[in-house]
Amino acid sequence: MSSREVILNRVRRALTDVPRDEVFPVPRDYARAHVVEGVLELFAEHLRDYRAVVHEVAESELADAIAEAVVRRGARRVVTPAGLPPAWTAGLAAATCVPDGWVYGPIDDLSDDPTNNRPKPAAPHLTIAELDAADGVLTGAAVGIAETGTIVLDAGPGQGRRALTLVPDWHLCVVRAEHVVASVPQALERLVPGRPLTWISGPSATSDIELDRVEGVHGPRTLEVLIVRRPPVV
Amino acid sequence: MSKAVPPTGATFVGMPPFPRAARDAVGDAQLRHNLRKATHTIRDKRAVVVDELADWAELRAAGAAIKDRTLRRLDEHLLAVEAAVTSAGGTVHWAADAAEANRIVADLVRATGETEVVKVKSMVTQEIGLNEALAAEGIRAYETDLAELIVQLGEDLPSHILVPAIHRNRAEIREIFVREMGEWGVPAPAGLTDEPAALAEAARRHLRERFLSAKVAVSGANFVVAETGTLVVVESEGNGRMCLTLPETLISVVGIEKVVPTWADLEVFLQLLPRSSTGERMNPYTSMWTGVTPGDGPQDFHLVLLDNGRTDVLADRTGRQALRCIRCSACLNVCPVYERTGGHAYGSVYPGPIGAILVPQLGGVATGKVDAQTASLPYASSLCGACYEVCPVAIDIPEVLVHLREQVVEGGGHRAEKAAMRAAEWVLDDPGRLRRVQRLAARSRKLIPKRAPGPGAAWTDSRSIPAVPAESFRDWWVRERSGPADTAQAGVRPTGSAPAAAVVEARESEGEGR
């Protein structure tokens, strides 16, 4: 008998007291969200709690804000994943941008790919060494979560492969107001499970030495977030 | 400090039984200071972020019920995991015990032609003794979590689930780095100080090259979603992301109890786990992946589903609730016994209250298979109930402890019971301490979830009065110490008298001037 059968049989033997037609209820009376108002402010506040650098900008200010951040950082080579809106890099010299071609389709177009587990690989495909030689990476985000100060990347347009936001030491991340939800349950509703997902809550950190928090162990030691405000309603 | 000894099953070979180890540990002032600082800091942080969520009790009840529902249909969910992971391009292996899991992993590594692997911190690979098994095959496993690195370089044993090197202070860590890093790779920088930031930087440099060149990684997982085949790893440092993303081959060894049925179920556990564990609203990094993604991350993915005694736990109607555990370590941080003895005294991979119920069960205590060390673990508790109060999946640890003591005694464990009695000496040498610890605290009631509905009620119904006849540790001690003549006076109650719903009041235990 294979170990597969051995284990499954052991499980079934262990559960002889459980009726096979049992319907075991799960109470779901927890909150879908804990805040309704001020979601964007809370998102910024919680990001800052984790010592991320946070700026709030209008759409019209975004290109300048990105260019300023790159200059402030002194970054000469910034990785740019495929699908990044061209306007975002308008203020950067062409030589600054280090493009990577790999990307998934947009999340709202699943017509020809219902499981959405089919990325569209394209050149150039940066090597680990090339990523290591970059000073930073510029990405968008799929979802922001206010209650926890979390940014979720789903490998969609402008976010790219997981390694892109891991190897460079500085991550400049643009989060649009309409992508920010209040809570973890709301975030999961928006995400597609088949994709590689990275949830980021502040820069990497450790408390392993006498419980003193040290920021920046592996992965980007600095997380800088540009929150793009919703255009005012006129 | 003890030298590393290979684990067999979940216990470390050659460790003295809990009583003796506990007495040694209690006499170590540095250890006690570190532990006290750590456990109190984390539990205070936890309390703050748990209080932020007004629906914590509901989340806790949902978390417990999701796990119960899954366990009660575990065969079906495991088959679903297999189907989903396979269709997403992964390969699923089944390991009935530690030896089989180690063999599978070793064979997979050898098939790649590599002789080195990088590892993400994982309790389960410690449980099966994977590093030692790989070493015997000529494969070197590099731990990459900072604390695990400290433990590995120091040829030491982990002492806490979340912060395994908490028994080491900064000066000791500096010394270990200076002495050992060069042996394993990039040496510690000249003039290394004992500042935590400098030590973390040394670890970053030491591991960086290894991450960037690693071809094979081994991980565990916090959750596996049955309907999608998605694995979830929750971490802080980014070493997990490095291991899960950069290598070509990824091997994840996962206990069969880690399954959750649906994607939406994560909404409960991703709220419960970080807040209970590190006391953060969310941990810095969480990775989720499903099989293989073309062009992104490892292109060769293997999931090893491990039993290794879990089905024995599942067969015990009282004890099976231990399989709900999400390894948050909150129960360690509130345990008055753990605070005094530290993790090493338990002599097992899983220390603290959860270790005291999980390790004997994984080892087969119900069938009298365990040694004196393992049999003494259910006695490593005052049954104060603090662990139950903080447990995010409402495991009634005192109930299971009492149940396991029954099994130890029934299993001809007279010798074990004797050993356990000696354990009592240190915790009971000040009877007032234990009384304070056991005092009922009314304010804790709000943390107790509504009764689990349906068949699970059989478990929660027995919460405040353990169903099996047993004395509380204290009563038993009083009887043993004073002899039969005094038993009546000592007020021994014949059946389950332990105030299982009591909690430790932080201020009370703080006031002891340790």
Ligand code: SF4
């Ligand atoms: S038993 Fe409960 S409190 Fe202890 S580690 Fe497991 S989930 Fe956490």
